[in-house]
Amino acid sequence: MSKTVVTCALTGVLTDPAQHHVPVTPEQMAREARAAFDAGASVMHVHFRQQGPGLGHLPTWDPAVAAEIAQAIREACPGVIFNQSTGVVGPDISGPTACMRAIRPEIAACNAGSLNYLKVRSDGSWAWRPMLFDNPVEKVKGFLDVMAETGALPEFECFDTGIVRTVEMYARTGLYKGHLDYNFVMGVESGMPADPELLPILARLVAPGATWQVTAIGGRTSGPAPADGGTRRQPAYRPRGHVLPAGRQQGHGQRPADRGDRAPSARGGREIASPAEARTILHIQ
Numbered sequence: 001m002s003k004t005v006v007t008c009a010l011t012g013v014l015t016d017p018a019q020h021h022v023p024v025t026p027e028q029m030a031r032e033a034r035a036a037f038d039a040g041a042s043v044m045h046v047h048f049r050q051q052g053p054g055l056g057h058l059p060t061w062d063p064a065v066a067a068e069i070a071q072a073i074r075e076a077c078p079g080v081i082f083n084q085s086t087g088v089v090g091p092d093i094s095g096p097t098a099c100m101r102a103i104r105p106e107i108a109a110c111n112a113g114s115l116n117y118l119k120v121r122s123d124g125s126w127a128w129r130p131m132l133f134d135n136p137v138e139k140v141k142g143f144l145d146v147m148a149e150t151g152a153l154p155e156f157e158c159f160d161t162g163i164v165r166t167v168e169m170y171a172r173t174g175l176y177k178g179h180l181d182y183n184f185v186m187g188v189e190s191g192m193p194a195d196p197e198l199l200p201i202l203a204r205l206v207a208p209g210a211t212w213q214v215t216a217i218g219g220r221t222s223g224p225a226p227a228d229g230g231t232r233r234q235p236a237y238r239p240r241g242h243v244l245p246a247g248r249q250q251g252h253g254q255r256p257a258d259r260g261d262r263a264p265s266a267r268g269g270r271e272i273a274s275p276a277e278a279r280t281i282l283h284i285q
Contacts, residue, residue, distance in 0.1 A: 002270060002281075003270055003271045003272065003273040003277055003281070004270045004271070004272050004273060005042055005043060005273045005277075005278040005281055005282065006036075006039075006040050006041040006042060006043070006272060006273075007041060007042070007043035007044070007045055007083065007213075008032075008033065008036035008037075008041040008043070008044055008045065009045040010022070010023055010029055010032055010033060010036075010044060010045065010046055010047075011023060011024070011029075011046075011047050011049065012047065013047060013059075013085070013087070014057055014058070014059070015057065016056075016057040017056040017057060018054075018056075018057070022056075024049045024051070024056035025051060026068045026069045026071075026072035026073075027072065029046070029069050029072060029073055030069075030072035030073050030075070030076040030077075031076070033073045033076055033077050033080070034076040034077055037076070037077040037080060040272040041080075042079075042080065042081055042272075042273060042274065042275040042277075042278040043080070043081040043082075043083050043107065043278060044073055044077070044080055044081070044082060044083060045083040045085065045109075046069065046070075046073070046082065046083065046084060046085065047059060047085045048060050048061065048062070048065055048066050048069060048085075048099065050065075051065060061088075061094075061095025061096055061098065061099055062099075063098045063099050063101070063102035063103075064102075066084075066099040066102050066103050067102045067103055070082055070102075070103040070105070079275035079276065080275060081106045081107060081275060081278055081279065081282075081284060082103065082105040082106055082107070083105060083106070083107040083108070083109070083155065084096070084099060084100060084103065084105040084107070084108045084109065084152070085109050086100070086108055086109045086110065086111070086143060087109060087111055087133070087157075089131065089132075089133060089134060090134065091134075091139060093139065093142050093143060093146075096108075096143075097142070097143070097146040100146055100147065100150050100152060101146070101149075101150055104150045104151060104152070105150070105152050106151075106152060106153060106279075106284050107152060107153045107154075107155050107181075107282070107284070108143070108147050108150075108152040108153070108154060108155065109154075109155050109157050109183075110140065110143050110144060110147065110154035110155060110156050110157065111133070111135045111140075111157045111159075112135065112140060112156040112157060112158050112163050112164075112166055112167050112170070113135050113140075113158070113159070113160070113162065113163030113166050114132060114133060114134050114135045114136065115132075115133045115135075115159045115160065115163075115188070115190060115191055116130065116131075116132055116133075116190050117130075117131050117132070117133040117188065117190060118130055118131075118189060118190035119188075119189045119190070120189065133159075137175070140170070140175070141175055144170070144175060144176050148178075151285070153178070153179065153181060153282060153283065153284055154176065154178075154181065155181050155182075155183050156170075156180065156181065156182050156183065157183045157185055157215075158182055158183060158184055158185060159185045159188055159191035159192065160191050160192050161192060161198075161201070161202065161205065164182065164184065164202055164205045164206070165205055167180060167182060167206075167207070168180070168205075168206075168207045171207060178283070179209075179210070179211070179282070179283035180206070180207045180209070180210035180211075181210065181211045181212070181213075181282060182206050182210060182211070182212040182213070183212070183213050183214075183215055184199075184202050184212060184213070184214045184215065185215045185217065186198070186214060186215065186216055186217065187215075187216050187217035188217050194216045194217070199214070211281065211282060
C-alpha cells in the first residue's frame with residue numbers, strides 16, 4: 001500500500017496576516033513548520049513575504065530573506081523537503097530564480113501554462129482587475145533551466161485540462177527530462193472547478209509513472225477527495241480566519257491526514273511517509 005506524503009503550505013499567496021494568523025518572519029515560519037513537521041508533514045511549500053511592518057501580505061524575491069527563512073525552517077525540521085513558490089506575472093523571472101539559486105529547494109513550483117486569472121463578486125463586479133497569468137513556453141523553459149541547475153524537482157502547476165496535457169509535451173520535446181510531478185489546481189473561478197468527477201479524466205492525462213496531487217482553491221469548497229492515484233491540498237484557512245492544521249498531501253491514492261505524530265496512518269488507511277520515504281516517492285536525491 002502506498003504512503004501519503006504530506007505537504008504544508010505555510011502562508012498562501014497573498015494571505016493578509018492582519019486577517020489570518022499566518023507566519024511571516026523566519027522565526028514564525030520555522031515555528032509553524034516545526035508544528036506541521038511534528039504532525040507528519042515532510043514537505044513545506046513556502047511563499048516569501050516582505051519583512052517590514054505592515055508589509056507581511058506582500059511577496060518578496062529578496063534572496064537574503066529567502067535564505068534566512070529557508071535556513072530557519074531547515075534547522076527546525078531536519079530532513080524536511082523545501083518547496084519554493086515561483087509564480088510571477090510578466091517575463092521577468094529573475095526574482096524567483098535568484099531565490100532558487102540562493103536556497104536550492106528540493107521542489108519548486110513550475111506554472112505549466114497561461115490562464116486568464118479572473119473572479120467575479122456576487123454583485124457582478126470583478127474581484128480584482130482582470131489579469132493574465134502568463135506562462136508561455138519560453139518562460140517555462142527559463143524556470144526549468146534554473147531548476148535543473150539547482151537540482152529542484154519541478155512541481156507542474158496545472159489550472160486547466162489543456163495545461164495538464166501540455167506537461168507531457170515538455171517531456172516529449174526534451175524541454176524537461178526527469179520525473180513528472182503534477183499539481184491539479186482546481187477551484188480558480190476561471191480555471192477547472194474543484195469537482196471530483198474531473199479527477200478520473202485528469203488522472204488519465206498524466207504521463208505514465210508520474211505523481212500528482214490536487215490543490216483545491218477557496219474557502220467555500222473542501223475540494224475533491226482523490227480515491228486513486230493522487231492527493232489533496234486543503235485550503236490553508238477558512239474565510240472567517242479559522243486556520244486549518246493541515247496543508248496539502250501528495251503521492252499515490254492518499255486522503256487527508258488527521259494525526260498527531262509521524263507513525264499512524266492517514267484517513268483511508270495509508271501511512272504517512274517520512275521525509276526519507278517522501279524523497280523516494282518523489283524521486284528527490
